[in-house]
Amino acid sequence: MEVATEDSVDSLQANLAGISGIESAEQLLIHNGRPLQPSATLAASGVQDQDLVVLTRRTQAAQPSTAAAAPPPRQHQDFSTEPDGALEDPQSFINLARSTPQVMAGLPPHLQQAVNQNDVETLQRFFRQMRAHKLAAERERQAEMELLAADPFDIEAQAKIAERIRQAQVEENYQTAYEHMPEAFSQVTMLYVDMEVNGVQFKAFVDSGAQTSIMSEAAAERCNIKRLLDTRFAGIARGVGSAPIVGRVHSVSVKVGTTYLPMSITVMEKGPDFLFGLDMLRRYQCNIDLKANKLRFQVEPEVALPFLAEHELPDSVRFEMQGESEAGPSGLAPAPQPSAAPQQPLNAAAGAAAAARAASAPGQTVARPAPAATAAPVPAAAPTRAVPSATGNEESVQRLMALGFQRQQCLEVLAACGENEDQAASLLFEMGGGLGL
Structure with missing residues (x-):
């Protein structure tokens, strides 16, 4: 105390x-x-x-x-x-x-x-x-006081005293937050609801930051809707990481509560079983009611799905939550270090959701339907990695490389950001040194 x-x-x-x-x-x-x-x-x-x-x-x-x-x-x-x-x-x-x-x-x-x-x-x-x-702390404090007494205007002494004052303010801020809003130090449970597709139960991940609703290829096979897959919409979704798009099911009946609603679902090679994205949230004018802890659909009659408690989440999500490092008084969990080796997103849900968020951003996604004149859908060739043009702003590339990033990464992110150097630098740091492609 x-x-x-x-x-x-x-x-x-x-x-x-x-x-x-x-x-x-x-x-x-x-x-x-x-x-x-x-x-x-x-x-x-x-x-x-x-x-x-x-x-x-x-x-x-x-x-x-x-x-x-x-x-x-x-x-x-x-x-x-x-x-x-x-x-x-x-x-x-x-x-x-x-x-x-x-x-x-x-x-x-x-x-x-x-x-x-x-x-x-x-x-x-x-x-x-x-x-x-205790003795070491006392000696350190005594040394600082002696240094200050010897020369109050010494730069090193002033810097140490300023750092001690700053640390005291940080600790005071931490104690205040811990006392008045302790929930900020607990883990936040993501939003999941129960839905049913073609008789198969799903715990759907509600993500308003994802542009499209997505489903993994394995889940599409499980609920027998892969036969409706339009492979003309195959491509690559790129965001923080990348994930292949195998196609789209344009309309499938999804049971929400006791009501059946038609939905369009993008099928990805890997990812969460079912992610309920912004496109369907907008279509049904959904309200994420955190006070009542429900997802409300503006349909007749109104449907309100309760968000799942932590113990009801999918096993894979609960295991990831239990394995995460927790922040404490001594500092936050360590950030991922940059890596030049190709890597997959940290988890399937995060990577696919990030890819879905970028599903219609210029330079981020390759997902083009075949021309209307095509007689029959042609299976898409294996997606290839787009190589940015080397004719970009060379000065911007060099400045980004000076921050510790590889040239290829700098070219890709610059192209995705429309040659905006500030946005590219921000995205590179956010991704921890690589796109994970």
Whole structure:
């Protein structure tokens, strides 16, 4: 907890009562093997930055009486430390942790294991590390203060102090956000609804950022609509990554709730089973009602599909969510590093959705129907990778290459962005160094 040294032990106990559920009168605070007196301040009690204070519930024997205050139990007494931070009597601490569930629950998992296994060496190593960390932080602060006192106008000293102030502001901002909107630190569940195509149930991914509704080739075979596939609309969808388009089913009846609605679906070689995109969202004037947690269709009668809870999502999506690195106080999850090797999108849903978002953007997608005069649809040849012209703005290419990107990538992205260098640089950084083609 973050407290002020001038605060009294009483005020600390009042704060702890709201957190732990232990009333102030029942609390016993132990610092360096000695109980803290409620009337004293933390500074007068010797509590310093990064110190460990143990909170436990008073036993009946430790309750003060009108005649005389009973001495604290023996198990709370011998927590004095050596100069290096190690406990003088680690066995007493182990006995306390074993006999007090609140103390055991407050220990990190590796220390809980050390206590259960009576591993004194691991316990002592932990307390030594705490002491070393505290001393190092104190030395660093003292060195900075001495540097500032020696020359208040020294550039290096001012830079360090400015960085310390900035870090303090960042930590304060983090604590404020964690207190007032803790949901910002939890994982957001994507929007999925139940739909049915030709008798086959799907958990459809609702994505208003995708220009078209798409379905994987395997899913189209599963619900027996691949026979309606118009291969004249085959091509390549390019966005953040690329995915082959095998064709389009121009009209298929989709069961939404108890209503059947005709929909047009683009079939891709790989991707999510069923992605409900902006084209059909617009057609049926859908309302993504996050307050009621429903997807509403403006049809007669009105249809409102509830969004699926996290445990109802497809297994592949839940496994990806569980495998993602979580952000914490120490920093965000690491960003993907640039790679020159060809790669697929991070996951099928993300790659196909990104490709669908770019489905009609100039230079991003190759999906041309055959001329109307063609007697019969001709199966499209295997899609080939378009090679941008080398006659682009050479200066822009060189400047983008100076940022660490490969020449071929720079040419492709410049062509896709209409030779706009700023947009190309932004897209290159967003893609993490490559199109993943």
